[in-house]
Amino acid sequence: RLWGSGPSVWHKNYPVAQGNRQSPIDIVPHQALHDPSLGPVVLNYDQCTSMNITNNGHSVVVQFDDSDDRSVIQGGPLDNPYRLKQFHFHWGEKGCHGSEHTVAGNSYASELHLVHWNAVKYKTFGEAATAPDGLAVLGIFLEVNSLLSVIPFSILLVEKKTNLKGFNPKCLLPSSLHYWTYLGSLTTPPLHESVIWIVLREPIIVSEKQLGKFRMLLFTGEEEDQRIRMENNFRPPQPLKGRKVRSSI
Ligand SMILES: NS(=O)(=O)c1ccc(Cc2ccc([N+](=O)[O-])cc2)cc1
Numbered sequence: 001r002l003w004g005s006g007p008s009v010w011h012k013n014y015p016v017a018q019g020n021r022q023s024p025i026d027i028v029p030h031q032a033l034h035d036p037s038l039g040p041v042v043l044n045y046d047q048c049t050s051m052n053i054t055n056n057g058h059s060v061v062v063q064f065d066d067s068d069d070r071s072v073i074q075g076g077p078l079d080n081p082y083r084l085k086q087f088h089f090h091w092g093e094k095g096c097h098g099s100e101h102t103v104a105g106n107s108y109a110s111e112l113h114l115v116h117w118n119a120v121k122y123k124t125f126g127e128a129a130t131a132p133d134g135l136a137v138l139g140i141f142l143e144v145n146s147l148l149s150v151i152p153f154s155i156l157l158v159e160k161k162t163n164l165k166g167f168n169p170k171c172l173l174p175s176s177l178h179y180w181t182y183l184g185s186l187t188t189p190p191l192h193e194s195v196i197w198i199v200l201r202e203p204i205i206v207s208e209k210q211l212g213k214f215r216m217l218l219f220t221g222e223e224e225d226q227r228i229r230m231e232n233n234f235r236p237p238q239p240l241k242g243r244k245v246r247s248s249i
């Protein structure tokens with residue numbers, strides 16, 4: 001509703017939706033090029049300062065203080081450190097669909113995006129978001145295993161912007177940082193082709209209960225009568241248009 005009636009009509013207001021480096025994509029592991037020059041991705045989140053968590057009606061977003069280089073991602077395909085700005089999730093109303101990237105045609109229940117920007121080359125996030133090497137998004141799949149609920153984070157029932165201090169996203173990472181990387185775009189309007197995507201192969205495991213809380217999040221608008229319909233807030237895979245996906249390790 002926010003962007004018209006979803007991904008199929010975005011190209012009317014955002015012609016770049018039919019561009020040559022759109023995201024997400026279907027990642028086919030055996031067709032990815034193993035690139036030995038790709039080093040490990042390094043995450044320095046220890047000094048991170050989360051600021052607030054917001055339910056913006058179609059996702060839940062945790063914002064960070066990006067006024068200095070205290071939380072950065074570097075290495076891998078990146079030429080310099082990129083500053084953590086926010087993270088958010090995509091999910092569906094049914095368990096097995098909800099991720100944006102798919103792996104050999106298979107989707108996961110949800111996908112976490114840690115959004116970073118190139119503060120070495122650009123002055124603001126907004127400026128970086130329109131540059132071809134402006135953003136780096138780390139994508140992490142969430143797999144539902146109703147038997148366990150292994151990650152400690154609990155999804156807060158966020159009605160509106162709520163203070164959230166000292167949440168370190170390191171607890172959301174899987175054990176292996178093996179990744180695929182390719183040049184793509186934002187997966188929601190304005191769909192700028194400014195993202196270097198780094199998608200981890202190993203998913204993190206969440207319980208059905210934790211995922212259920214996501215769905216509940218979307219039913220609690222600011223005012224009770226503004227019940228926000230839960231939208232499937234994931235864009236389907238887009239054409240590769242000749243791009244190569246590289247794999248690490
Ligand atoms: N899903 S995703 O590709 O990781 C993604 C990450 C961040 C954003 C938020 C956003 C990023 C940039 C702009 N802009 O430049 O106008 C507006 C909104 C939108 C989408």
Ligand SMILES: [Zn+2]
Binds near residue numbers: 089090113187
């Ligand atoms: Zn996203």
